Amino acid sequence: MGLSVSFINGPTDTNLDEEQTHRQLALRTVGHRLLQIAGDSTSPVPPLGVVGSGSYLLSFPSELALHPDSLYAIITTSLQQYRLSEPYQVQVLRCADQAFMYGYEVSDDSPDEITCTGRALDLTCYQVHVRFLAPSHSVFAGIQPWLFGASLLALAMVGFVGFRTTKAPKIPSKNAEDTGEAFEDVLFFFAENRLLTPAGEEPLSDKESKVLQILFRSQNELVTRDQLLKEGWEDEGVYTSRSLDMFISKLRKKLSGSERVVISTVRGRGYKLVNN
Numbered sequence: 001m002g003l004s005v006s007f008i009n010g011p012t013d014t015n016l017d018e019e020q021t022h023r024q025l026a027l028r029t030v031g032h033r034l035l036q037i038a039g040d041s042t043s044p045v046p047p048l049g050v051v052g053s054g055s056y057l058l059s060f061p062s063e064l065a066l067h068p069d070s071l072y073a074i075i076t077t078s079l080q081q082y083r084l085s086e087p088y089q090v091q092v093l094r095c096a097d098q099a100f101m102y103g104y105e106v107s108d109d110s111p112d113e114i115t116c117t118g119r120a121l122d123l124t125c126y127q128v129h130v131r132f133l134a135p136s137h138s139v140f141a142g143i144q145p146w147l148f149g150a151s152l153l154a155l156a157m158v159g160f161v162g163f164r165t166t167k168a169p170k171i172p173s174k175n176a177e178d179t180g181e182a183f184e185d186v187l188f189f190f191a192e193n194r195l196l197t198p199a200g201e202e203p204l205s206d207k208e209s210k211v212l213q214i215l216f217r218s219q220n221e222l223v224t225r226d227q228l229l230k231e232g233w234e235d236e237g238v239y240t241s242r243s244l245d246m247f248i249s250k251l252r253k254k255l256s257g258s259e260r261v262v263i264s265t266v267r268g269r270g271y272k273l274v275n276n
Helices: 016-037 068-081 145-158 206-217 225-233 241-254
Strands: 003-008 049-052 055-059 088-094 100-106 126-132 163-166 181-183 186-189 194-197 200-203 261-266 270-275
Touching (some): 016 068, 068 088, 068 100, 068 194, 186 206, 206 225, 206 241
Parallel strands (some): 003 126, 100 163
Antiparallel strands (some): 049 055, 181 186, 186 194, 261 270
């Protein structure tokens, strides 16, 4: 049992081949990041399976405890990297009975509503279906008949559990090769000043990113206060220990969405970025 991600595409334009390639690359990035956020940085991303016209399947050998916040952030940032800005819907179904567990829509007409933040789904096998929407496309248009029937049955049984809609994000310029650096269940994007935990994405200031990167380079090893102050504030001339303490406190809050990564204090000496 594992996780499967299925992208079910709506109508495409004349740049079909390029768009399909970008979607497949984005999907592999989704798979890569889901493995990383689960603490698996060594298993290869399984090859994509084509299960229908414009429909892809990515399966994982192990069960996962999905977090709605991190799933949303991973899909959003992966699509952003390849400048895919179409509206789309996401459905998370439980493999065993096709029960609808979570979902959301991203489109220009969708209201900004967020539900189920901070609530992890149980450890089991899931299918994550992402359907790209064409303008004026009906909610279930383009879904294969078996999925349509299963979705209706699941929705009738469990209701619209955890469904959310949100506006399509603005697409910033991203480096398509940047898939982040992983430590346990946290992804670090130092060049973009952000990190991703199972609880969601956290922005970082330039200084927070710099201090965290120094700790990241020496995982599970002591980094002295003097080293952090010298490397973190070397361009500023004047700095105090209180400045470092303040940034460590901020970083701990932003890492609190992880159950595996913490910044520990070595009394009188410095700090460590460690797996908990």
